[in-house]
Amino acid sequence: MxxxxxxxxxxxxxxxxVISRTALPGLPIKDTDKDYLLGLIKRLSRLYFVDVLGFAVMGNHFHLVARMHPEDEISNSDIIKRWQDYYGDKVEMPTDRMAEVKKxxxxxxxxxxxxxxxxxxYYNKKHRRKxxxxxxxxxxxxxQEGSTLVNLLAYVDLNPIRAGIVKKPENYRWSSLGYHTQTGxxxxxLDIDFGLKEWNELDPKEIVRKYRQFVYETGAVDAGKxxxxEKKVVEKARKKGYKISRVERFRYRCRYFTDSGVIGGKDFVQEVFDQVKHLLGSKDERKFTPVGGVEGLYSMKRLGAGCDRQI
Known part of the structure; x- marks a missing residue:
């Protein structure tokens, strides 16, 4: 196929x-392994032209939310600086392959x-396996950036809550909210430019506070999965500092955040569909599915077949 x-x-x-799962049974990614995987994400994010917006490293998979930058934004001097900062003076920058490295x-x-x-x-060496x-x-x-992105980040940060690992999302240190809270x-x-103009905030601390409030209010809703x-945890957090704002009766539709090809507002999904429909093997116009519980959010399933291509 x-x-x-x-x-x-x-x-x-x-x-x-991005979602990637292990092929091994059970929960092979232990705490020390989670530390190593997070360290890899941190190190490689200094080399690649990427903004890390969120993550959750679990026992058998990881989530990563990342903004990639296009090549036309990047200068040769940017490439050289990243290369030298990452590799040091020991590894010479292949200037004759600049275009290849940039790509x-x-x-x-x-x-x-x-x-x-x-x-x-790392894992194979540690466990003497192949x-x-x-x-x-x-x-x-x-x-899509904005409310779609914030809803997705909440879904990612609530992974350890749904799994019953912790009672408060920031208590899990291998997630973005835990990283914000525990390490500052x-x-x-982590980049906190979510593209959510409604928050009208420039202060990083206030953005994180509002995001934490959003995660708590979202995580308190019983999605049936x-x-x-716990309500008492949410109530305690409210009393400590954040105001109650408009709360959507958000119910997780996990498949939208994991199985979609594109997710966002209807115009955004249509725009991307027009760019990628040649990959889907169908000339029919795609009908977009509204995501229940979040007004104005639509999903396009990735139903076509073909090879990896770029647009």
Missing amino acids: PRIARFIRNDRQTVYH RLCSLGAYVKDIKQNFTR GFFWGGRFKSMIV NKDGL GKTI
Whole structure:
């Protein structure tokens, strides 16, 4: 069966939700392994032209929300600086292959491949084993910035809540909200430009506070899948500082945030569809599915087949 096409946009900054699962049974990714995987994400994000917006490293998979930058935004001096900062003076920059290096450092596929391959080498050496660790290629979807992105980030940060690992999302240190809270966003790993103009905030601390409020209010809603944040925990957090704002009776429709090809407002989904419909093997106009519980949010399933291509 042909591989399903991956949707990639190279002509503008684009946010992707990446998911990759292990091929091994059980929960092979232990706490020390989570630390190592997070360290890889941090190190490689200094090399690649990517903004990390969110993540959750779990026992058998990881989520990564990242904004990739297009090649035409990147100068040769940017490439050289990143290269030298990452490799130091010991590894000479191949200036005769500048175009090739630039293409790679702006590639979602190369970025995630580096993360996964480096982790596999680490894990196999640690356990004196050989073979695959990850279960095939990673899944990715294009995400519209703004309210769609914030809803997605909440879904990602609530993974450890749904799994019953912690009672408060920031208590899980291998997630973006945990990283914000426990480290103060050490080394500036996480970008907090969510594109949500409604918040009208420039103060980083206030943006994180509002995001934390959104995650709590969202996580308190019983979606019928997994555990929720206990009401007494939410009430306690409210009393400590954030005001109650308009709360959508948001019910997780997990498949939209994991199986879609594109997710966002209807106009955004239509725009991307027009760019990628040649990959879908169908001339029919695609009908977009509204995501229940979130007004104005639509999803386009990735139903076509073909090879990995870029637009």
